[in-house]
Amino acid sequence: MRERFERVISAEPSLRLAFGASTAGELLAWFASHPVDVLLVDLGLPDRSGLEVIRRCRHLQPACAMMVLTIFGDEVNMLRAFEAGAGGYLLKDGTEADLAAHVLSLHAGGSPMSPIIARQLLVQWQARPASATAEVAPGREALSPRETEVLGLVARGFTYAETAQRMGILLSTVQSHVRNIYGKLDVHNKTEAVFEARQLGLLR
Amino acid sequence: MLLWAIAALSCFAPAFAASESGLLMLDRAQALLEPQGGPPSEGEVDLARRWDREFPGQGGRATYRITLPPRVDMEPMALLFSRVGNQVHVLLNDSTVQRWGTLGDPLFDATKTVRRVTLPAALLNADRPNELRVEVTIQAQRLGGLSVVRYGPVALIEDLYTRQILWRDLAMLVFGAGLVGMGALTAVLWWRQRDPFYGWFSVAALLGVVRVIDRSWPDVPVPWPLWAAIAAICYTAHVALMCRFALIAVGSLSRGMRRAIDGVIVVVSVLDGLAFALGMPLLMTIGFTFIPVLGLATLALVMRKAFVSRSAKAWVLAVAIAGALAAGTHDVVMIRVAGASGLYNTYIQHGMFVFVLAMMWFVAERYNRSVASFRALNADLSRRVEERERQLHQAFDSLREQQHHQSVSIERQRIMREIHDGVGSQLVGLLNMVTRKGADPAALKEQVQLALDEMRMAVDSLQPAHDDLGTLLATLRYRLQPRLQAAGIAVIWDVAELPELRQLSPPVVLHVQRILLEAFTNVMKHAHASQVEVQVRWREEAAPRVMLRITDNGIGFPAGVRAQETQAHGRGLDNMRARATAIGASFDVQQSPDVGVSIALEWQVERAPPSSGFHDNPGHG
Numbered sequence A: 001m002r003e004r005f006e007r008v009i010s011a012e013p014s015l016r017l018a019f020g021a022s023t024a025g026e027l028l029a030w031f032a033s034h035p036v037d038v039l040l041v042d043l044g045l046p047d048r049s050g051l052e053v054i055r056r057c058r059h060l061q062p063a064c065a066m067m068v069l070t071i072f073g074d075e076v077n078m079l080r081a082f083e084a085g086a087g088g089y090l091l092k093d094g095t096e097a098d099l100a101a102h103v104l105s106l107h108a109g110g111s112p113m114s115p116i117i118a119r120q121l122l123v124q125w126q127a128r129p130a131s132a133t134a135e136v137a138p139g140r141e142a143l144s145p146r147e148t149e150v151l152g153l154v155a156r157g158f159t160y161a162e163t164a165q166r167m168g169i170l171l172s173t174v175q176s177h178v179r180n181i182y183g184k185l186d187v188h189n190k191t192e193a194v195f196e197a198r199q200l201g202l203l204r
Numbered sequence B: 001m002l003l004w005a006i007a008a009l010s011c012f013a014p015a016f017a018a019s020e021s022g023l024l025m026l027d028r029a030q031a032l033l034e035p036q037g038g039p040p041s042e043g044e045v046d047l048a049r050r051w052d053r054e055f056p057g058q059g060g061r062a063t064y065r066i067t068l069p070p071r072v073d074m075e076p077m078a079l080l081f082s083r084v085g086n087q088v089h090v091l092l093n094d095s096t097v098q099r100w101g102t103l104g105d106p107l108f109d110a111t112k113t114v115r116r117v118t119l120p121a122a123l124l125n126a127d128r129p130n131e132l133r134v135e136v137t138i139q140a141q142r143l144g145g146l147s148v149v150r151y152g153p154v155a156l157i158e159d160l161y162t163r164q165i166l167w168r169d170l171a172m173l174v175f176g177a178g179l180v181g182m183g184a185l186t187a188v189l190w191w192r193q194r195d196p197f198y199g200w201f202s203v204a205a206l207l208g209v210v211r212v213i214d215r216s217w218p219d220v221p222v223p224w225p226l227w228a229a230i231a232a233i234c235y236t237a238h239v240a241l242m243c244r245f246a247l248i249a250v251g252s253l254s255r256g257m258r259r260a261i262d263g264v265i266v267v268v269s270v271l272d273g274l275a276f277a278l279g280m281p282l283l284m285t286i287g288f289t290f291i292p293v294l295g296l297a298t299l300a301l302v303m304r305k306a307f308v309s310r311s312a313k314a315w316v317l318a319v320a321i322a323g324a325l326a327a328g329t330h331d332v333v334m335i336r337v338a339g340a341s342g343l344y345n346t347y348i349q350h351g352m353f354v355f356v357l358a359m360m361w362f363v364a365e366r367y368n369r370s371v372a373s374f375r376a377l378n379a380d381l382s383r384r385v386e387e388r389e390r391q392l393h394q395a396f397d398s399l400r401e402q403q404h405h406q407s408v409s410i411e412r413q414r415i416m417r418e419i420h421d422g423v424g425s426q427l428v429g430l431l432n433m434v435t436r437k438g439a440d441p442a443a444l445k446e447q448v449q450l451a452l453d454e455m456r457m458a459v460d461s462l463q464p465a466h467d468d469l470g471t472l473l474a475t476l477r478y479r480l481q482p483r484l485q486a487a488g489i490a491v492i493w494d495v496a497e498l499p500e501l502r503q504l505s506p507p508v509v510l511h512v513q514r515i516l517l518e519a520f521t522n523v524m525k526h527a528h529a530s531q532v533e534v535q536v537r538w539r540e541e542a543a544p545r546v547m548l549r550i551t552d553n554g555i556g557f558p559a560g561v562r563a564q565e566t567q568a569h570g571r572g573l574d575n576m577r578a579r580a581t582a583i584g585a586s587f588d589v590q591q592s593p594d595v596g597v598s599i600a601l602e603w604q605v606e607r608a609p610p611s612s613g614f615h616d617n618p619g620h621g
Helices: A002-011 A024-031 A050-060 A075-084 A096-108 A115-127 A145-156 A160-167 A171-199 B002-010 B013-018 B154-193 B196-216 B224-250 B255-278 B281-309 B312-337 B348-435 B441-462 B469-486 B506-527 B563-582
Strands: A038-042 A065-070 A088-091 B024-026 B028-035 B041-046 B060-068 B077-081 B087-092 B095-100 B115-119 B130-138 B149-153 B490-495 B531-539 B545-552 B585-592 B596-604
Touching: A002 A096, A024 A050, A038 A050, A038 A096, A050 A065, A050 A075, A065 A075, A065 A096, A075 A115, A075 A171, A088 A096, A115 A145, A115 B469, A145 A160, A145 A171, A145 B469, A160 A171, B077 B154, B087 B115, B095 B115, B115 B154, B149 B154, B154 B196, B154 B348, B196 B224, B196 B348, B224 B255, B224 B281, B224 B312, B224 B348, B255 B281, B281 B312, B312 B348, B348 B441, B441 B469, B441 B506, B469 B490, B469 B506, B469 B531, B506 B531, B506 B545, B506 B563, B506 B596, B563 B585, B563 B596
Parallel strands: A038 A065, A065 A088, B490 B531
Antiparallel strands: B024 B149, B028 B041, B028 B060, B060 B130, B077 B115, B077 B149, B087 B095, B087 B130, B531 B545, B545 B596, B585 B596
16 A cells, blocks of 8 residues: 555655564654655554654654545544644545545645534533643644634535635635644644643653 | 258358357347337346247337446457347447437337447446446347347457357348449340340349348438338249249240249249238248249259250359258358347358359340340341342343343344445356346446445444444445446535434444435446435424425436336336335425436434433543
8 A cells, every 4th residue: 555655655756665563662763863744654653653753753854744545534543643743644545646636735735624524623622611720731723713602613524715705715724724723633732742741740 | 952052051150150269149138028019028148049049029118237347457348239229229337339220110220230339448348347338229130139149359359250250241232232233234235135035134133132132221210110121022022033044044934934933933922022011921931932843843844954055054053052041041040940049141142142143144145145246147137148249140141141241142133244245246246147148338437436335334333433323324435436426427415404403223224224225326326417415304302203305306217218228227216115114204306307316305303412422432531
């Protein structure tokens, strides 16, 4: 399957294949010293969890956009991936035309979001309204009202274009909202890590 | 054997004799005896003989004159009266030296204890003999009169007196306190536990106190003859009840014995009452003989039990009873029968006290046993409760496991069925198409796409957050949007905001999905439409309803043309209808060549109760 992806990317004029690896070790070794724009990670790697790879790479190259390859886009794995720092996902069973478009879109700043994930995020953010107290692990940064609206409309099945139209904003604005939402997941992760470290007495 | 025991006890008496050297024992006096209802008699009397023997059932007055030797030196002298009463006036050489009670007033009884008088040296004549005059008033059967007097130096008299007091009065105090204590303790036990055993023991012990009072308190505020009867009855009851307890304690109380004991109490009480009412002391003596008989019977039964069961407790009890019996018999023999009236003491109270102490041990045992049995019961109950709890836990666990297995297996079957029906059938169709010659690549692609859609939908239906109709529709669109777009069909998505709805279990979800998929597929394949509109509304009335409508602007169902397609149409529509019926929805199809096809579904749902969120929250927790 990696060959398929490599072929698609090579075929696409606006994309250049930089590297392909079949194990996490290979990738990480190479990634440390080679900057790239987009990274596609399969969650089911043989030697290590794809999530861990994403976290490491995020650490190594924060500017790189990361996409997760998944079979169905089930929201359990998706949310974990987003928390780890992924910015988007690709379905493995998509057509090849989809693949190129998706990669370009991701690089351009667009992040796909499925209604189920939108619904899940809404629920999770609503579930902890005031739990962000100092004693407990800091809750996620709250969503802004606009972001909540975006999530709500996506959860109802509207496309980004329709969402932009309904909200009276530009499509790019909607995309940046979604990016921010994913970013808040990631930030949450970082903040929690800091909190944990404090708790453990590692930081002062 | 009894006489032997008496003889042993009598050995105590010589203890007094030993120290009597230096004391003058006066046992004769000149007396003027004036019994009530009888002629007075005057003359020398033997002080060892009691008034009650001479004049049974009669009170009266008496005056005794005794000659004391002249004073030897200036050493103070004293008199020790072993018993004198009932009310006394002592005069030495016509000067009053002591009064006990008021002559004629039966309230005070001087006979209760040994008495002593110090004789001032000034009153004693040195040159000639002294006259000691003792005037007494006597009530019947009250052990009145004057008995043996001892005269000697104060020191010796005091010594003797003190020993007497110690042996008798102190003992009385101890017995009294002990009986009161035991009576009170068992009364409290009875109060707490309501066991009649304790209650009756308390009564018996407290009855014994009456006798102690009688024997030590000189001026009991109860009129004389009544008090005597009361004391005697209480004493009898005390002894009889203690015998009863002894039998209960060793477990030998038979119905006959119980009746016998009750009978003894009644009979002796009657006898004692009559004895005082009629002034016949013989009746009282007869009454008193019942008690040793009862005691003997009790002793016999207890000893038999001790032999049979070899229990140490029973043996101890037998010894205590034997001791009490011996003491009682000694007293009866000495006092009532032999008429002794010297410095002899009664030992019955000692014997009874020991007996009562032994009984107290039984009471303690019984209490102990009841406490132990409570504890054992408690422990047993705890154990059983634990056992039951454990069983319940096990039952719950196994039930839960069963339920789990069951639900898992149901789910598994559903998935298998869905995969088989959905993807499976598509693939079979695909296989058929491929093996047929001249298969159309476009049609093949279509079929494969459908298979992929089926699979995605099957996975979607398994995801949580899927009993929400809104999410279901949204996901379906999300999946199909690319293809619709590729087919050049615009989508008008007019879906209202739906509240959380219940009754969308995975089977229902799948049905709705299939219906919608079928509708969309029709639009893509047959309608030749450029637009499809999805309208979903929610009506909240008495019966909340969801209304769903898919409308396209295609060519409808052209009749006649392409019969195969019409057939497929028909089958598709039938499928949709069947599925709608399965979820309890109404299914309505309207079509016309101009407007297109409009499929409407309407069904009742229940609004889910407000929940804090969706079910499985796999996000950060």
